[in-house]
Amino acid sequence: MFQEFRNFIAKGNVMDMAVGIIVGAAFTAIVTSLVGDIINPVIALFTGGIDFSGWFYALDGNDYASLEAAKEAGAPVFAFGKFVMAIINFLIVAFVVFLLVKMVNRIKDAAAKEEEPVAEAPKGPTELEVLLEIRDALKRD
Structure with a gap:
């Protein structure tokens, strides 16, 4: 069973998925900051903070x-x-x-x-x- 698990983890698509999830989490933080800290204040300036x-x-x-x-x-x-x-x-x-x-x-x-x-x-x-x-x-x- 350990051998099967090791083979599963060693497959390329599992590693690609793991890297994608990690990069996606970092990308989410960037997009959230961009929207919350830069774009929303500009929109609030034009809409009067509605x-x-x-x-x-x-x-x-x-x-x-x-x-x-x-x-x-x-x-x-x-x-x-x-x-x-x-x-x-x-x-x-x-x-x-x-x-x-x-x-x-x-x-x-x-x-x-x-x-x-x-x-x-x-x-x-x-x-x-x-x-x-x-x-x-x-x-x-």
Whole structure:
């Protein structure tokens, strides 16, 4: 059983997956910081700091000062503002990831163009020259 486990771990795709998870976690931290620390403050500057997360509807019909007050009172709450904020944050994160992937793809394409080997002229006779030699040899016989 230990042998099977060792063979499983040693397979390339398991290691690739592990590296992908680790890099993904680090990438998540970068994207979260970019969105939270750079993009959201700029958006808040233009929108006047609108925060939808406090929007809610108490299903018991009572009025509460805040979402937290309604939850403390044990009221059933339809917290649609948090859902709206989650959608907005998702769209911002998705756009940032799109831009980052686009940038990485440009860098990869530029690196691939630099690495393309220059096609060298073939050494020796060309195909036409070989065919002409065969034709001439057949004419002699």
